[in-house]
Amino acid sequence: MRQYIISLDQGTSSSRAVLFDDQANIVDITQREFAQHFPKPGWVEHDPLEIWDCQLGVLTELLAKHKLSGKDIAAIGITNQRETTVLWDKRTGKPIYNAIVWQDKRTRDTCSALIDDDWEPIVREKTGLLIDAYFSGTKIKWVLDNVDGARELAQEGHLLFGTIDTWLVWNLTQGEVHATDCSNASRTMLFNINSAQWDDDLLGALDIPATILPTVKDSNAHFGDYKIGDIKVPIMGVLGDQQAALYGQLSWRKGEAKNTYGTGCFMLLNTGDERVVSDSGLLTTIAWRINNEVIYALEGSVFIAGSAVQWLRDALQIIDSAQETEELANAADDDDHVVVVPAFAGLGSPYWDMSARGAVFGLSLGSGKAELARGTLQSIAFQTHDVLTVMQKDSGIQLQTLKVDGGAIANNYLAQFQADILNMTIERPHNLESTATGAAYMAGLSVGFWTEDFIKQQYEIECDFVSGMPEEQRLTHINRWKKAIERTRGWLDV
Secondary structure, three states: OOOEEEEEEEOOOEEEEEEEOOOOOEEEEEEEEOOOEOOOOOOOEEOHHHHHHHHHHHHHHHHHHOOOOHHHEEEEEEEEOOOOEEEEEOOOOEEOOOEEOOOOOOOHHHHHHHHHOOOHHHHHHHHOOOOOOOOHHHHHHHHHHHOOOHHHHHHOOOEEEEOHHHHHHHHHOOOOOOEEEHHHHOOOOOEEOOOOEEOHHHHHHHOOOHHHOOEEEOOOOOOOEEEEOOEEEEEEEEEEHHHHHHHHOOOOOOOOEEEEEOOOEEEEEEEEOOOOOOOOOOEEEEEEEEOOEEEEEEEEEEOOOHHHHHHHHHOOOOOOOOOHHHHHHHHOOOOOOOEEEOOEOEEOOOOOEOOOOOEEEOOOOOOOHHHHHHHHHHHHHHHHHHHHHHHHHHHOOOOOEEEEEOHHHHOHHHHHHHHHHHOOEEEEEOOOOHHHHHHHHHHHHHOOOOOHHHHHHHOOEEEEEOOOOOHHHHHHHHHHHHHHHHHHOOHHHO
16 A cells, blocks of 8 residues: 655745655645734734644645545654744643744843843853844743733643644644654753753743743654544654755755755754854754754854745735746846845844844835845845855855755746855755655654665756856945945844
């Protein structure tokens, strides 16, 4: 009987279920977008119940569409938007507040207070992270401090915290399993990546009770079962989305890197069992833990990438679909140098400026939607250039090619401009769904559905983009970008 692997890919703007056959081919994808809530400037929220309904809906749709029963599914893997924070009452399964999304900046003052109290070097040493509103820790504190009855629920033992993977696992197992994996735990600013345990000092600094935290498992562990009919299907792999993309790109060896172009843009470099500490605003994080062996990564985090294109579509309403930007960019006036800095949620690596805000520079009366679209695509490539420059410096590893994935890099204009600005070959695989693929690989390998050698044989390059831009032109672009970046920094500090 032929079996399949299902990957649940819960992202920042949509939930997807992806069906893989025994040849590691994607058979089908079901996807639904869900609402983004912006109750105040700098605040970003999701409805956790909508996320669960959306994720369950695409899973149910996928199973029904292909007439699959529990016997047809060998395992389920999960990958998820990281850092997004949910707290719920375990008696009712109801969240006590909306999910606070990784992009949310409401805890900026809390972070500043921690920095003023000299917690930055401690956080850096213990977690590999910088103090920033991006991570889950200060979000948890905000809910405990601002939602009526939250601390009382925690004191009574009724409150649970989870990132989105934990929330899905808890619901899929009908409340039987409250767990996360090391890759997601390492993004909370509460997890000691040296001991691979929750850290009492950091919990104390943020006044967070340990009783609300999930159990931390290996990334390839058994996370309980999801019942399809009368059949229990094992949940056998959990990875944060960027670590899943690294795994899905087969960057399993030290010195291999990938860049994912999704809502944000995230570059990860596998550093093996070595913790590489950055002096340039990169993060040291856990890539995965398999069979109790930790693999680390150096990460550059860009908050706004594909979501800047979404801004053109939804907020400015100058395009109907993301696909239009490629044609618009190619049609833009070569002499009209519009620069977009999409610091809508502050700046991540290598700047880490929570006070920065978005801006558009170089507008003239002739500037139109083509120039804005081009500037937005170029901003994604420029931010990647900033990250790669410091990643190579801090790691001592010089990359010759960069593996890329994610929906935004399907745009040929962006892919070519990225190669030109990096002065490096961009390697775009046939399968751009590296995030979902990584979770599927983790689940499939865990149950013996595939072997590592078999998976390596399936990897195919769809297209290489080779740099062709003259050096003088490349440096002019980069210098113009640097000037624009500096003028957006510290905007909220005025």
